[in-house]
Structures are given as C-alpha cells and as structure tokens.
Amino acid sequence: KQEVTQIPAALSVPEGENLVLNCSFTDSAIYNLQWFRQDPGKGLTSLLLIQSSQREQTSGRLNASLDKSSGRSTLYIAASQPGDSATYLCAVRPHQGAQKLVFGQGTRLTINP
Amino acid sequence: DGGITQSPKYLFRKEGQNVTLSCEQNLNHDAMYWYRQDPGQGLRLIYYSQIVNDFQKGDIAEGYSVSREKKESFPLTVTSAQKNPTAFYLCASSMVGDLNQPQHFGDGTRLSIL
Numbered sequence: 001k002q003e004v005t006q007i008p009a010a011l012s013v014p015e016g017e018n019l020v021l022n023c024s025f026t027d028s029a030i031y032n033l034q035w036f037r038q039d040p041g042k043g044l045t046s047l048l049l050i051q052s053s054q055r056e057q058t059s060g061r062l063n064a065s066l067d068k069s070s071g072r073s074t075l076y077i078a079a080s081q082p083g084d085s086a087t088y089l090c091a092v093r094p095h096q097g098a099q100k101l102v103f104g105q106g107t108r109l110t111i112n113p
Numbered sequence: 114d115g116g117i118t119q120s121p122k123y124l125f126r127k128e129g130q131n132v133t134l135s136c137e138q139n140l141n142h143d144a145m146y147w148y149r150q151d152p153g154q155g156l157r158l159i160y161y162s163q164i165v166n167d168f169q170k171g172d173i174a175e176g177y178s179v180s181r182e183k184k185e186s187f188p189l190t191v192t193s194a195q196k197n198p199t200a201f202y203l204c205a206s207s208m209v210g211d212l213n214q215p216q217h218f219g220d221g222t223r224l225s226i227l
Contacts, residue, residue, distance in 0.1 A: 009153065031212055043117075043203055043218035044156075051213055089155060093212060099144065099163065100171060101216065103155030 002027045002094045006104035014112050015082060021075040021107050023090035028068045031093040035064050035075050038087045038106070047088075048075070080111045115140045117219035119204050124224045126191065126198060134189045134222045136204035143209040145187035146216065149173060150201040159202075162187055163209050191224060199225050 003026045013019050023033070032051045036044040048057045048064040050073065056065040063076040077084055087108045091101040117138045126132045138145065144163045148156040158171030162181040176195025181187055187206075191198045201223050205216040 004155065034215055036218075041221070041223070043119075043220045044205075044216075045218070046215035049213060049215050091155075098212075099146075099161055099169075100158050101156075103157075105153060105155045 002030075002092060002102045004090060004092055004102050004104040006088075006090060006107050008107060009105065010108040010110070012110040012112060013080060015080060017080050018076065018078050019080055019109075021077070021088050021109070023073040023075070023104055025071045025073075025092050025102075027094065028071055029095050030068065031095055031098065033064075033066055033073050033090060033092045034101070035062075035073075036089045036091065038089060040086075044089065077109075082111045082113050085109055085111045117204055117206055117217055119202075119219035119222050121222060122220070124222055125227045126224060127227050129193045131190055131192050132224070134191070134202055134204075134224070136187045136189065136219060137185055138187075138204075138206045138217075138219075139185060140206055140217060141184075142206035142217070143184065144207045145181070146205040146207075147171075147177070147179065147187070147189045148203045148205065150203060150221075156203060159189065 005024050034049045035047045050057050050066040061078040066073045087106045089106040091103045120135045146161040147159040160179045162168035178190045203221045204219045207216040208214045
C-alpha cells in the first residue's frame with residue numbers, strides 16, 4: 001500500500017530565504033506526483049505536476065524534483081515571501097489507470113517578514 | 114470563470130440527521146471526487162465518479178453516499194451512520210483519459226456536530 005510522508009509538519013523561515021520541502025513515498029511505481037498549496041480554510045491549488053518520466057518541473061520561483069528510485073520529491077521555493085505562507089501537500093498517483101491520489105499530511109509553511 | 118462550487122461553506126449536523134453537501138463544476142470534467150480532510154492530515158478519498166450514473170467507493174466510504182445524475186453535479190450525503198463526521202470536505206474534478214492533468218478543487222465545506 002502506497003504511503004506518502006511529509007516532514008517536517010511545520011516550518012518557519014525568515015523572508016527572502018530559499019527553502020526545501022520534502023515528500024517521500026513507499027512505492028516507486030508511480031504515474032506522477034503533484035504538489036499542491038492550501039490556504040487556511042480553502043481548497044487545494046495545483047502548483048506542479050511531475051510525470052514519472054520527468055526529473056523536475058519549474059514554475060516561477062518553484063522547482064519540484066522527483067527521484068523515483070529513492071521514493072523522494074522536493075519542492076524548492078526561491079526567495080521566499082510572506083505570501084508563500086500556506087500548507088503544501090504532495091500527492092502521488094500510484095500507477096497508470098489509478099483514479100485516486102494518495103496524499104501526504106502536508107507541511108505548514110510560515111514566512112516571517 | 115470555470116471552477117468548482119461547494120456549498121454550504123459551513124454545515125452543522127444534529128444527532129441522527131443526514132446532511133447533503135453540494136458540489137457543482139462547470140469545467141466539463143467527467144471525473145469528480147469527494148475527499149475528507151482532518152486536522153494535520155492529508156486528504157482521504159470517500160467516493161469518486163468517472164461518468165454519469167456510476168461511482169466507486171474510495172478508502173473511507175462507510176457512512177457516506179453519493180449520486181451522479183448530471184455531469185456537473187456530485188452531491189455527498191453524510192448519513193447518521195457516520196459517527197465521526199466532523200471534518201473539512203473537499204470536492205474535486207478532473208479530465209478522464211489524461212492522468213497527467215491535475216485535479217481541480219473547490220473551497221470546501223466544514224461540517225461540525227451540534
């Protein structure tokens with residue numbers, strides 16, 4: 001059974017720092033991996049999706065990497081801003097044809113001005 | 114603007130009562146999903162539907178029911194059999210066929226017990 005873990009559960013950093021969020025999964029047979037952002041009391045917004053054949057994806061100040069063999073993904077945020085404060089969740093699609101996503105529990109990020 | 118609308122934003126349930134959460138999408142997506150989120154936890158799948166008049170149980174379907182009579186709508190009923198319904202409920206939709214398309218989410222309904 002696929003399990004997804006995100007450590008730490010919470011992270012607080014000063015504004016302007018570069019930071020890395022971690023996501024690990026137990027079964028390397030995945031179709032893709034997604035990173036989402038969730039603001040308090042809101043739904044999820046998709047940030048980046050990495051297909052199993054890809055190593056990384058970039059969008060603006062965000063870069064997500066995928067290492068299937070080690071069961072790890074990282075989300076790199078450059079030059080952090082207070083507006084980046086949110087909970088970040090990763091989710092894997094276990095295998096082709098699977099309609100369900102398996103989510104980690106998220107990392108709550110706070111950027112201090 | 115295309116998107117997913119969930120209503121109500123807040124809902125209170127009395128003992129022994131069934132309540133229904135609404136989810137409507139205008140993205141022309143075939144697949145729709147219901148997730149439950151508890152504090153400090155990831156999302157868990159309750160039910161999903163890939164086509165009208167068909168749906169499948171997710172990981173935690175007990176105490177819940179759904180219907181899919183229209184492509185745009187996927188209501189979730191939390192029945193009295195669900196003994197711990199207090200949670201944040203999220204509806205999502207996606208295209209069928211291209212699994213590399215992301216799921217789109219509504220803004221959620223927070224359900225509490227009176």
